[in-house]
Amino acid sequence: xxxxxxxxxxxxxxxxxxxxxxxxxxxxxxxxxxxxxxxxxxxxxxxxxxxxxxxxxxxxxxxxxxxxxxxxxxxxxxxxxxxxxxxxxxxxxxxxxxxxxxxxxxxxxxxxxxxxxxxxxxxxxxxxxxxxxxxxxxxxx
Amino acid sequence: xxxxxxxxxxxxxxxxxxxxxxxxxxxxxxxxxxxxxxxxxxxxxxxxxxxxxxxxxxxxxxxxxxxxxxxxxxxxxxxxxxxxxxxxxxxxxxxxxxxxxxxxxxxxxxxxxxxxxxxxxxxxxxxxxxxxxxxxxxxxxxxxxxxxxxxxxxxxxxxxxxxxxxxxxxxxxxxxxxxxxxxxxxxxxxxxxxxxxxxxxxxxxxxxxxxxxxxxxxxxxxxxxxxxxxxxxxxxxxxxxxxxxxxxxxxxxxxxxxxxxxxxxxxxxxxxxxxxxxxxxxxxxxxxxxxxxxxxxxxxxxxxxxxxxxxxxxxxxxxxxxxxxxxxxxxxxxxxxxxxxxxxxxxxxxxxxxxxxxxxxxxxxxxxxxxxxxxxxxxxxxxx
Numbered sequence: 172x173x174x175x176x177x178x179x180x181x182x183x184x185x186x187x188x189x190x191x192x193x194x195x196x197x198x199x200x201x202x203x204x205x206x207x208x209x210x211x212x213x214x215x216x217x218x219x220x221x222x223x224x225x226x227x228x229x230x231x232x233x234x235x236x237x238x239x240x241x242x243x244x245x246x247x248x249x250x251x252x253x254x255x256x257x258x259x260x261x262x263x264x265x266x267x268x269x270x271x272x273x274x275x276x277x278x279x280x281x282x283x284x285x286x287x288x289x290x291x292x293x294x295x296x297x298x299x300x301x302x303x304x305x306x307x308x309x310x311x312x
Numbered sequence: 313x314x315x316x317x318x319x320x321x322x323x324x325x326x327x328x329x330x331x332x333x334x335x336x337x338x339x340x341x342x343x344x345x346x347x348x349x350x351x352x353x354x355x356x357x358x359x360x361x362x363x364x365x366x367x368x369x370x371x372x373x374x375x376x377x378x379x380x381x382x383x384x385x386x387x388x389x390x391x392x393x394x395x396x397x398x399x400x401x402x403x404x405x406x407x408x409x410x411x412x413x414x415x416x417x418x419x420x421x422x423x424x425x426x427x428x429x430x431x432x433x434x435x436x437x438x439x440x441x442x443x444x445x446x447x448x449x450x451x452x453x454x455x456x457x458x459x460x461x462x463x464x465x466x467x468x469x470x471x472x473x474x475x476x477x478x479x480x481x482x483x484x485x486x487x488x489x490x491x492x493x494x495x496x497x498x499x500x501x502x503x504x505x506x507x508x509x510x511x512x513x514x515x516x517x518x519x520x521x522x523x524x525x526x527x528x529x530x531x532x533x534x535x536x537x538x539x540x541x542x543x544x545x546x547x548x549x550x551x552x553x554x555x556x557x558x559x560x561x562x563x564x565x566x567x568x569x570x571x572x573x574x575x576x577x578x579x580x581x582x583x584x585x586x587x588x589x590x591x592x593x594x595x596x597x598x599x600x601x602x603x604x605x606x607x608x609x610x611x612x613x614x615x616x617x618x619x620x621x622x623x624x625x626x627x628x629x630x631x632x633x634x635x636x637x638x639x640x641x642x643x644x645x646x647x648x649x650x651x652x653x654x655x656x657x658x659x660x661x662x663x664x665x666x667x668x669x670x671x672x673x674x675x676x677x678x679x680x681x682x683x684x685x686x687x688x689x690x691x692x693x694x695x696x
Contacts, residue, residue, distance in 0.1 A: 209522060209552075218517065218524075219465055220410055227410035249553050251584075253616040256658030260695045261485035263374045265475065267405025267415035267456075282350045 192296045193242045196281065196304045198288050201226070205308040211247050214291060216258070217268055222289055230271040231280050231292035239277075239295050247309075375402040375417075376695045380493055384443075386669075386685030388431060392445050397423045397691075403456075411463070415474075417456035425449045430632070430671075431683040432641050442681065455484075455508070466516035476509045477528040477546045478561040479578040479591045491619060491653050492665055493691045496591065496606045497627040497645070503535035504595045504602055504629065505563055505574045511541055524550040534565030542566065556581050561593075572597035585612035595631065602630045619653040628673075643683070644673035651689075661693040 195211070197203060202224060213219040214228050221227055233240040235252060244250060250258075259270040274280050277294045284290035285303030300306065379398045385391040399421035406414045427446045428439040440446060458472030475484045481495050482505065494500060499507070509530035517526030528546040542565025550557040561576040576593035587610045594603035610621035630642040651665030671683035 209519065213465075213519070220462065251616060253655070253658050260659065263403060263695070264376065264401070264417070265483055265485045267372070267374075267403055267413065267417075269372055269374070276346070279346050279349060282346055286350055 191238060191242065193239050193246075193293045194296050194306045195291060195293050195309055196284050196300065197291050197307050198284055199303050199305050200288055201305075201307075203307060205310060207310045208247055211309065215248065215271060217262075226289035229283075229287045229290045231283050231290060232271040232273045233280070233293070234273045234275045237275075239293060243293055371404050371406045373402070373404060374696060375400065376693060377401075378493075378691065378693050380689055380691030382445075383688040384426075384685050386431075387682040388442050389685040390442065390444060394424060394445055396426070396445060397421065399423070401455075411461060413460040413462070415456055415458055415460065416454070418452055419455050420450075420452040422448065422450045430641060430643050430645075431678070431681050431685075433679045433681050434639060434641070443685070458513070464516070466518050468515050470513040470515075471511070473508055473510050474513060476506055476530065476532060476544060476563070477513075477515070478505050478544060478563060478574070479546075479559065479576050479593065480557070480580055480589065481578075481591060482507060490693075491608070491610060491621050491661075491663070492623060492651060492667075493663060493689045496604075496608070496623075497625050497647060498591055498593055498604050498606065501602075501604055501627050501629050502632055504604060504631070505576070505593055506532040506535055506542065506544070506565065508532060509544065522552050526550075532563065532565065534567065536567040537565070540566040555583060567597060570598050586610070587612075600630045601628075603628055617655055619655065620650070621653070622648075622650045624648045641675075643671060643675050645683075646670045646672055659695045663689065663691045663693070665689045665691075 195206065201222065203222060210219070214230050215232070219228070233243065240252075244252060244255065248255065255270075259268075262268040262270075272283075274283060274292065277297070280292040280294055281300065281304055284292045285301070377398075377400050380396060381394070382396040383391075383393040399419060401417060401419050403415070403417045405416065408414065424445045425447055426443055428435045428441070428443050431443050433441055435441075454473065456472075456474045458470045458474050460468060460470045462468045476482055479498065481490075481498055498504070510533045511531035513528065513530040515526065515528045517524050519525075526548050528544075528548075530544045531541045532544050534540055534542045542563055544561070544563040546559050546561040548557065548559030556579070558579040559577070561574075561578070563574045565572060573596045574593055575596065576591065578591040579589070581588045588608070590605075590607045592603070592605045594601055604625075604627040606623060606625035608621060608623040608625075610619055612619055625647040626645070628642075628644045632641050632643055633639060647667050647669055649665060649667035651663060654662045656662070665688070667687050667689070669683075669685050669687065671677075676683060
């Protein structure tokens with residue numbers, strides 16, 4: 172019985188990990204409700220620095236090695252962590268630009284996006300969000 | 313017995329109640345700390361390294377260090393081995409809101425100069441008879457310093473000084489991370505092209521059918537006639553995820569005699585683990601043309617930690633001069649070799665490279681002096 176429970180527990184944990192998705196959140200005051208992969212790339216790589224309403228974009232990344240960041244790199248940026256690091260090194264030397272702020276926890280991302288009108292970040296799909304942030308739809312194109 | 317049970321139950325209940333209270337306090341405390349952390353993040357600029365300037369604006373600091381150890385030897389080149397170069401680059405930048413930015417870069421270093429680098433015996437008496445690392449050179453130079461106004465993605469304006477966007481390598485995005493120390497001959501062949509834009513720089517890009525298409529237009533100081541500004545431009549395209557990037561570039565300016573033009577093309581193809589870079593540039597004027605071309609394929613092995621490369625790099629430089637004697641010294645040189653880069657982290661690069669410098673053509677041997685030589689480089693690049 173104990174072994175069955177243990178197996179069930181393992182199955183639950185691993186299926187949760189495999190099924191984990193990320194969602195993108197913005198400040199509640201932001202009128203944007205949908206964004207494409209290309210636009211997310213443009214925001215992250217600072218090719219586009221303002222929202223359509225003129226608000227400056229503040230992108231909040233996650234710390235290296237976190238599961239959500241791995242998903243973000245693989246599914247949205249389609250680059251490895253090393254490739255992204257080297258891109259930002261080049262940008263720093265040529266344009267003075269720096270990589271987006273890296274944030275360690277889900278709750279801190281939510282807190283930052285809620286406080287910064289142009290903020291955008293990503294978190295694992297999960298429980299309901301507090302006031303101040305909303306999830307936006309992400310499309311392939 | 314009943315008393316013992318009662319005491320035991322009391323302990324369990326009180327500890328669980330105390331635990332609940334403690335847990336709530338902890339959660340509140342965590343929220344407080346996270347709010348403080350959020351305040352700190354919002355009040356600071358994005359990079360971790362922040363310097364507070366007297367203007368009360370935050371400057372961001374970054375840069376690189378590149379030391380190198382070099383060995384050279386050849387039929388008419390003395391065997392020499394030394395720490396030839398130590399260069400520190402410092403980048404200071406600041407954002408004054410979403411549309412205005414200040415960027416600067418200073419290079420400083422202690423270098424031992426390779427004098428008479430092409431083994432020209434006519435370079436005497438001011439230079440050694442054959443190439444030789446002889447004297448220290450140290451100095452500081454401003455390589456970037458501009459104010460940028462960003463109107464939109466398609467229109468951005470910079471005023472000041474920066475690396476000329478002619479091709480890929482001259483942009484110096486990989487100054488410390490070139491897989492070959494010093495980069496291609498395109499960067500080391502005198503005045504074939506102006507390395508900096510000076511004055512004004514307009515640039516922008518647009519997404520078209522998922523490809524990024526961009527332009528640059530800039531002014532520069534013509535290397536041989538500094539008092540007259542030249543005009544440069546580049547058109548480029550990049551496919552999704554930068555798998556393929558390419559561009560065409562041009563500079564038009566004045567030299568001693570007439571108007572000249574330098575044209576070029578560049579392609580970079582990247583499909584992990586393979587990378588291929590190739591560039592071409594040609595200097596066109598009333599004098600015989602000079603041109604240069606390189607191909608540099610590389611492959612990652614062992615994940616992304618080891619990068620193996622080979623290269624072929626040719627230059628036909630008819631404009632070269634022995635500067636101390638103002639004598640023409642045209643040459644044709646084919647550099648080829650291989651090397652390995654070890655990247656223990658994204659910010660460090662340790663290189664070992666072997667290059668054979670093969671002078672070809674009618675001036676391969678000058679006054680019975682063979683110009684060829686072999687070099688080994690061990691160098692490091694650290695970005696911060």
